[in-house]
Amino acid sequence: METESKGAAPQPQEPQKDAERIDPYGFERRHDFESYTGMMSEYVSVLHRRSMRWSKLLEETPHVEKNLTVKRFVRKGVPNEHRARIWMAASGAQEQLESRPGYYRSLLAMEHDARLRDTIHTDMHRTFPDNILFRSQGEPGLQRALFNVLLAYGHHNQAVGYCQGMNFIAGYLIIITKDEEKSFWLMDALLGTILPDYYSPAMLGLRTDQEVLGELVKSKAPAVGQLMAQYPGIWTLVVSRWFICLYIDILPIETVLRIWDCLFYEGSKVLFRVALTLVLHHQTEVLRARSLPDVCQCFKQMTSGAFTLDCHAFMQKIFTEPGSLSMATINKLREKCRRQIQEEESRGP
Amino acid sequence: MTNHPSHSNGMQSLRKEHLYKVLVIGDLGVGKTSIIRRYVHQTYSTNYRATIGVDFALKVLNWDSETVRLQLWDIAGQERFGNMTRVYYREAMGAVIVFDVTRPTTFEAVIKWKEDLDSKVMLANGQSIATVLLANKCDQGRELTNNGIKMDQFCKDHGFVGWFETSAKDNLNISEAANFLVKHIMATENDILKSVVPDTISPQIDSNRQMSCSGCFK
Numbered sequence: 001m002e003t004e005s006k007g008a009a010p011q012p013q014e015p016q017k018d019a020e021r022i023d024p025y026g027f028e029r030r031h032d033f034e035s036y037t038g039m040m041s042e043y044v045s046v047l048h049r050r051s052m053r054w055s056k057l058l059e060e061t062p063h064v065e066k067n068l069t070v071k072r073f074v075r076k077g078v079p080n081e082h083r084a085r086i087w088m089a090a091s092g093a094q095e096q097l098e099s100r101p102g103y104y105r106s107l108l109a110m111e112h113d114a115r116l117r118d119t120i121h122t123d124m125h126r127t128f129p130d131n132i133l134f135r136s137q138g139e140p141g142l143q144r145a146l147f148n149v150l151l152a153y154g155h156h157n158q159a160v161g162y163c164q165g166m167n168f169i170a171g172y173l174i175i176i177t178k179d180e181e182k183s184f185w186l187m188d189a190l191l192g193t194i195l196p197d198y199y200s201p202a203m204l205g206l207r208t209d210q211e212v213l214g215e216l217v218k219s220k221a222p223a224v225g226q227l228m229a230q231y232p233g234i235w236t237l238v239v240s241r242w243f244i245c246l247y248i249d250i251l252p253i254e255t256v257l258r259i260w261d262c263l264f265y266e267g268s269k270v271l272f273r274v275a276l277t278l279v280l281h282h283q284t285e286v287l288r289a290r291s292l293p294d295v296c297q298c299f300k301q302m303t304s305g306a307f308t309l310d311c312h313a314f315m316q317k318i319f320t321e322p323g324s325l326s327m328a329t330i331n332k333l334r335e336k337c338r339r340q341i342q343e344e345e346s347r348g349p
Numbered sequence: 350m351t352n353h354p355s356h357s358n359g360m361q362s363l364r365k366e367h368l369y370k371v372l373v374i375g376d377l378g379v380g381k382t383s384i385i386r387r388y389v390h391q392t393y394s395t396n397y398r399a400t401i402g403v404d405f406a407l408k409v410l411n412w413d414s415e416t417v418r419l420q421l422w423d424i425a426g427q428e429r430f431g432n433m434t435r436v437y438y439r440e441a442m443g444a445v446i447v448f449d450v451t452r453p454t455t456f457e458a459v460i461k462w463k464e465d466l467d468s469k470v471m472l473a474n475g476q477s478i479a480t481v482l483l484a485n486k487c488d489q490g491r492e493l494t495n496n497g498i499k500m501d502q503f504c505k506d507h508g509f510v511g512w513f514e515t516s517a518k519d520n521l522n523i524s525e526a527a528n529f530l531v532k533h534i535m536a537t538e539n540d541i542l543k544s545v546v547p548d549t550i551s552p553q554i555d556s557n558r559q560m561s562c563s564g565c566f567k
Contacts, residue, residue: 127399164430232439293405
C-alpha cells in the first residue's frame, strides 16, 4: 500500500521479482501474488479447455445467440480473448456502436461542463493507483482513456452525469476491451439497460436493491435477517460498495470478470446471487457478531480468502448455494422495496 | 471486535468508558480517508482509492483515567451519497468537516456541509454537534488559511468550535484536532447530562450552557 517506495526503481538485488509481481491486467500484487499465481496455475487448465470450446462454438455460430448452450458456456466463463466480443454482442453495445458511428467522438469534441470535468478529474489518480497502466505517466496512458470515457458518458447521460464507482467500472472495461468507444457503449449498456438506476443522484435503484438483498437474506437465512434488523441502515453500510462497484475491489479480479460475464449475458440478477452466496456461506460468522463494528468486519472478511479467489468453484456455488431465485421474485421485491423507500421519503426525515 | 466488556478487565473495571460517534465529511478528494488512516493506523499512502458509500474506523484513547472510544465515520464526498448516508448521522456527537487548501471550491462547500450536518443531526438539547474545521493538505499551500483572524471569524460565524491546518501526509495537527474535538464533545455531554437529569447535585444555574460550544475558542 505504501507508495513512497513504489515509484522508485525495483530493489537492485531482485529486479526481476518485483516486475513479476504484476498481474496480466496491470495490477501490482505486492501482498497476494503467491495466492494469485497459486490459483491461476490450477485455473489455467480450465481456461485452456474453455478457450477451445469457445473457439469451436464461435466458429460454428459467429453470431452470439441467447440460448441455453451459450448461457451454460457463459456461466463457465468467457475466455479473456473473447470477452470484449461476447460482452459487446450480448449486451447490445455492439449494435449501438455500429448504429451510431462518430457519436462517441462528437461527445468528446463538444463543449464540456466544467464542474463535471473537475469531479471526474479529482478521481483520476484515485481510481487504480496500484495499476501500472493507469499511472499518469504510464504507457499507453489508460488514465486518459478513462477520463475520456467518463467525460463522454457524463454528457451522453446527463441525468446521471458522473457518480463515484463509475470510474472503477470504466477502468475495468478499458482494461478488457482496450478500446475507449467500446468501453463507452458497454458502460451505456450497463447503466442504461442492465442495471436499475444505481448511479442517478437519487440512487433509488441502488437503495432498492440493498433492501431487496435484505429481504432475500431474511427469507433464506432468517437468523441473519433478524440480526441485521437490529441495525438500521446496515445493508447500505455493508453492501452499497458491492453493488455500486459491481464487486470491483471487493472480490478478486478473475472472480469479478466471471461475474460480469453473466451480468452482460443474463442481467443484474447475478449480483444478488453473488451477495447471497457470500452471506449464506458465512452465516455462522455473521451470527457471532455482537456489535455494528463486528458485523462490518465480518462482511469485509467474507469477500476475501480462498472461497472467493477460486473463481471457478465460486461461480458454481453462486448457482447452487442460494437455491432458486426467480426474476419474478426479484421484480416483485424491487417493486415493494422501491415503494417503501418512496413512502418513507415522502413522509420526510 | 474492540468492545470488551469493562468488567472483564480486572484492574480497569472502574474505568469510565465513553463511546462517541464522529462524522468525517467534506467534498470529494479533500483527504478524509487519509486523515482517518493517519489518525487510526499511523500510515499514509498516495494510493488510497476513492471512498464509495460509507466506511468506518475505531480509535481508542486513554483520556485521563477514562477510556474514549471514537467511532469515525468516513462518508463519501459526492453529494448524491448524502441521501443514502443520512441514517449514519443519527446519534453522532461530533463532526469533522475537511477541505483541501489547494482547491478553493472545497472551502466554499464547507458552509453547505455544515448546514447539511445541522439539518440532519442535533444534540438532545437542540444545539448542533461539536464540529471542527480542518484545512487539509497544508503541506501544499497556505494561501487559503494564512489569515488566521479571518478563519477564526469564519468559525465563529458558522458554528465551528475551532479550526486546524492539517496534513495527513506530514502528520500535522491530526491528533491535536481530534483531542480538541473530544474535549468539546465531553463538555457538551456533561452539559446534556446536567440538563437532562434534573435531580442531580449539580448547581441549578447553568446559564452558560448556551455558550459552551461556540463560546470557547482555542
